[in-house]
Amino acid sequence: MQGQATCRTGQHAGPGNMQDRSTCRTRSTCRTGQHAGPVNMQGSDTPTNIICTRHCKMSAHCARACSATGVEKNETGITVREQTELHVCNSATHEFVYSHRDFIRSGVRWLDKRRVGSISDCGAGQPLSRFDLTLRLGWQEKEKLGFFRYHLGDLQTKILPGPHGFVAQLNIQRGKERRKPQEIQSIKQSFNPNQFNFNKIQPGEILFEIRKQNKHGPSTEPQFTVSNGHSISGTEAAIDPAGPAYLDDGVTHTKTLVVINVSPLEFGHCLIIPEPSLCLPQVLTRDVVRIGIETVLLSSHPGFRVGFNSLGAFASVNHLHLHGYYVDHMLRIESARTEPLCPGKAFHLLPDSPAGFLFYTEGECLGTLIQNICKVTDCLVEKNIAHNLFVTRGRHPGTPLHSGPSRPGIRVIIWPRVSCFGAKEEAAFNVALCELAGHLPFKNRKDFDRITEAEVTEIVQKYLLPEKEFSMLQSQLMHVLQE
Incomplete structure (x- = not known):
């Protein structure tokens, strides 16, 4: 070449x-x-990335949810609909097994001479990790096999002039071909088995199952359960021994699928779905926050991001999932200015638009960090406040903006925002996790060609909490964390 x-x-x-x-x-x-x-194999003594196949069973909760629809059951007690629509749960999948030794804790950086606002080609500053190779090669193979709704190609990309350095991309096909979002009426809306969910995807859309290896030996079968047949919240998961099995050192037994997003935003766009057969609604749990942070730690590419849209914040499917994808450009959010709120809790304010809250870690004390993140998101759910969460490599809070290519830690940003129930979508772009982070996938060329940074900021501002309401919420969250 x-x-x-x-x-x-x-x-x-x-x-x-x-x-x-x-x-x-x-x-x-x-x-x-x-x-x-050379492949970064910090955990070279861990099992190979694809080691075996496993099967999962449909949860009792999901069975009860389906039976509530009145569909006739066969002699096994499983409905015909369950047998046909839950084929994913009964399909063998490859396993990606990792441990804490696979976390990339240092050396993550953009290539030298990178800066926010540059349109030249991006790349990681070190070899890609085992996780990156597994995800990227698998994603490309699915593309060859035709599992996507459209051919993504190389998206036309530009950096909008201005201090925010918005990364604008033209992705007309996603606007046309993506599945119609479900009708959402509440942030706490229950899972509905009659609507589309991730138990109904084609088996070929699955990339792999990801599992963290117990440091005392191979993990057992999944122990992610629900209380009284109902999905548990993040708070319940944090205090209920019947909740997601999470220990302070990160050991868990939860099954998590990584599948392609058939209407991709960018190269590598995948969905991270914890225990899909449990039919959990789109509400963050401690375990899904853990897997979101740990997948970013598994990647050596500074452009790999993970995010979450709550119901009312442009989540299109009410079945618990995260988005993961690569953006080969720096985002301002990686080094944006912060102000300390609860330094002992690694909790900070992002004062500049879009205003939000930030947690920071360099991989230490993940159990405590995740508990604190879930205290914040649980508080938002209880107050019926929609929110978006974004996990990215980033600079330490307090580091000056544009302070270099190194990305030593993980920034977890939470944006409380105005709920959108049945709201008309914006013509140019919807305001969800990636748009709040500064990555703008445009639906049409007219807006892509003409829009300015000021117009983008005006659109985004419509979906943020009013200043007074945000300030009150800030005080309440600080109180919750200090309890």
Whole structure:
């Protein structure tokens, strides 16, 4: 490969190496990074990434939810609908097993000479991790097999002029082809088995099952349960021994699927779905926060992000899930100015628009951090306040903006916002997790070509809490964390 063209898969990094063009799309940067250098195997003594296949069983809660619809059951006690629609739960899936030794705790950085607002090609400053390679190569294979609703290609991208450095991308097909969002009436809306959920996806959409290895040996079967047949909240999960099995050192026995998003925002766009057969509604639990943070720690690419949209915050499916995807550009949120609120809790204010709250970690004391994050999100749920959460590599709070390419820690940002129930969508873009973070997927060329930073800020501001309400909430959250 010569000049600026390098392969999208990363199997042929380095100029002049184009031995297998069938696996490449010419682009300025390697997309999977398989051959960007030696694989980062900090946990080389851990099991190989694809080691076995497993099956899961439909939960009692999901069975009760389906039976409530009145669908006739067969002699096994499972409805015909369950047998046909829950085929994902009974399909063998590959396993990606990891431990804390696989976390990339240092060396994550953008390539030198990177800066917010630059449109030149991005890339990670170190070889991609085992997790990155598994996700990126698997995603590309699903693309070849035609599991996506449209061919993503290389999205036209530009940086809007101005201090925010918004990353704008033209993705017309997603606006046209994505599944129609479900009708949401409440942030606490119950799971409905008659609506689309992730037990109804094609088995071929599954990339892998991800599981953390117990430091005392291989994990047992999943022990993620629900109380009295109902989905438990994040708070209940944090205090109820029957909740998600999370220990302070990060050991858990929860089954989590990583599947492709068939209407992708960007390369590698996937959904992270904890224990799909439990039919949990779209409310954060301690365990799903854990897996969101840990997947970012597993990636050596600074552009891998994970996020969550609550109901009323443009979540389109009421079945618990996170979004994960790569954006090969710096976002301002990675180093945005912060103000300490509860320093002992790693809790900070993001004062600049869009105003929100931030937790920071460099991988230490994850159990305590996750408990505090869930205290905040549970408080928002109880107050019926919609919210978006975004997990990204970032700079330490207090570090000056544009202070260099290094990304030593993890920033977890929470934006409380105005609830949108049945609201008309914006013509240019919806205001959800990625838009609040500064990544703007546009639905049409007219807005993509003409919009300004000021117009983007005006659209986003409509979905944020009024200043007085935000200030009151800030005081309440500080009190909750200090209890």
